[in-house]
Amino acid sequence: MQETIVPVLPQGLAAFDLSERVAVVTGASSGIGRSFASAIVQAGGKVVVSARREDRLKDLVAELGADNASYVVCDVGDHQSLPEMAMQTNNVFGAPDIVVNVAGNTVRKQAEDLTPQEFLDVIKVQLMAPLHVAQQFVPGMKEKGWGRIINIGSITTSHALPGTTAYAACKSGVAGLTRAMAKDWGPFGITVNAICPGFFATELTAPVVADEKRWRGNAERTFIGRNGVTEDMHGALVMLCSEAGRYISGQMLYVDAGFTAN
Numbered sequence: 001m002q003e004t005i006v007p008v009l010p011q012g013l014a015a016f017d018l019s020e021r022v023a024v025v026t027g028a029s030s031g032i033g034r035s036f037a038s039a040i041v042q043a044g045g046k047v048v049v050s051a052r053r054e055d056r057l058k059d060l061v062a063e064l065g066a067d068n069a070s071y072v073v074c075d076v077g078d079h080q081s082l083p084e085m086a087m088q089t090n091n092v093f094g095a096p097d098i099v100v101n102v103a104g105n106t107v108r109k110q111a112e113d114l115t116p117q118e119f120l121d122v123i124k125v126q127l128m129a130p131l132h133v134a135q136q137f138v139p140g141m142k143e144k145g146w147g148r149i150i151n152i153g154s155i156t157t158s159h160a161l162p163g164t165t166a167y168a169a170c171k172s173g174v175a176g177l178t179r180a181m182a183k184d185w186g187p188f189g190i191t192v193n194a195i196c197p198g199f200f201a202t203e204l205t206a207p208v209v210a211d212e213k214r215w216r217g218n219a220e221r222t223f224i225g226r227n228g229v230t231e232d233m234h235g236a237l238v239m240l241c242s243e244a245g246r247y248i249s250g251q252m253l254y255v256d257a258g259f260t261a262n
């Protein structure tokens, strides 16, 4: 077998630099996606943020600066609309090098009460969209021979939590999806990984945060005794998006302060 010539890794913090990179982040109108878009800009990258709520995206772009950020409104559960979303995205800063699939929803119900429509609504956004969004941008990555795709798993990727049937099925599916995407696209210089967050206070987790006993219990189960703030994931994100993460692929990176190891 012929040895691959491995390019020299930029030294020190330069390996984490995203200044030559363009990213698209879905689910960026709030919570983790919004925070991740900032992290990418802070690491020098440019970002196209996407979600359904245009007012929120406009505010974020104003905060990040129009030289660094732009937005495209899109419902990622409507898979037919993704080619248009990709065209608009490509027209801003060129074809993205990095796709971060953060858009997410859930239905909190006991397993016996979940309807087929509710299940499907979660599957479309949490499980199908990460693939179908990535598909739009993989041709551009293949052309460059370089790409990064980051999906979002969860504690439910590997552990049961109450009332999460649809969510857990999708987040477990994200593990298989991530490995399969990584396998198919690895030969083209594309890595695919998932960040699996612990508990972070966002709109999605508002009902869990409101249950003080449960929220405190979640914090106590971590090794460091607190729930997360979204900045706790920035290091993992930037590593996976940058040269520093070039030999990591097909992995679920739990950023949960040990919750799933406890």
Ligand SMILES: NC(=O)c1ccc[n+]([C@@H]2O[C@H](COP(=O)([O-])OP(=O)(O)OC[C@H]3O[C@@H](n4cnc5c(N)ncnc54)[C@H](OP(=O)(O)O)[C@@H]3O)[C@@H](O)[C@H]2O)c1
Binding pocket: 026, 027, 028, 029, 030, 031, 032, 033, 050, 051, 052, 053, 054, 056, 074, 075, 076, 077, 078, 102, 103, 104, 105, 125, 152, 153, 154, 155, 196, 197, 198, 199, 200, 201, 202, 203, 204, 205
């Ligand atoms: N917070 C946590 O503790 C935690 C833990 C593990 C995993 N996660 C995962 O992290 C991801 C982000 O969640 P979050 O906690 O940051 O919640 P969030 O603040 O509610 O953010 C969800 C984002 O997804 C977008 N979204 C929802 N449905 C969409 C659709 N059909 N099309 C386009 N965008 C859509 C929302 O924007 P619009 O409503 O404007 O479209 C919003 O920007 C999700 O995948 C979630 O499952 C979160």
